[in-house]
Amino acid sequence: MPLYKSIAITPETTAYIWKNSEDVETLFDAVSLNTTSKMRLEKMNALAHKKGYLGVRMLLQYIGYTDFDLLYDATGKPYLMPETGNGKKNHHPSPKQPHISISHSHEFSCICLSNEPVGIDLELKKSKIIQIAPRFMDTKHLEGLSEKEQIEKASVIWGIKESIFKIKSEKGISFPNHIFEEDFELSQGYCNATLNFNNQKELFKIHFYNLEDYIFVCALNY
């Protein structure tokens, strides 16, 4: 399918979402992959993982980049190649070299471009998250909610922590001990969170959206 949705999160931050309804062969034929990406793809066993990976490349092409423009640092954090990123025809409003974050989960792939450091996460809403909530979040934030709301809110909070982790990408960051969500209402669609790590406190603005059975979270550095 073509682009499923784009979300203008701020004037300089846009998320692009692909629904991977095509089969792996169709996606593979539609993208150009560098040698490293071909090797990574070959090593993937799950079809859903392959589709998620190729869906990201479809999105890159949609906004005027290719797999050849996407690089990873030693931690696995993606970034766009500086020389080829600038000045490309693309749908992103920013004239500056944007930051990029990537997430894929089952049938959706997502990339987000921003002028600010950005992290995103796409989470399938699953009831199991309620059982594991005490391991990663303040469960007071689930009090008084229906089961459906608890699943949704815990999924948002998990996404917040993954997204902030993706911005920082530093060893030793613990979800329960270093990343703290301020309480929020699900209807708000946004909240604040802090990272207290290495004697430094950083504030993040969080935006979240429902996407069929998924929660999409985007964290931006203040």
Ligand SMILES: CC(C)(COP(=O)(O)OP(=O)(O)OC[C@H]1O[C@@H](n2cnc3c(N)ncnc32)[C@H](O)[C@@H]1OP(=O)(O)O)[C@@H](O)C(=O)NCCC(=O)NCCS
């Ligand atoms: C690396 C990690 C962030 C990936 O997240 P995920 O939910 O498993 O998978 P997603 O689909 O959302 O994201 C995968 C993408 O994140 C990006 N990514 C991987 N490592 C990254 C890093 N260190 N920093 C930023 N982005 C990263 C990549 O682009 C990757 O996709 P690609 O390799 O196909 O391009 C996650 O596995 C992780 O390590 N989290 C922190 C560990 C942790 O503390 N966990 C639980 C504590 S209670």
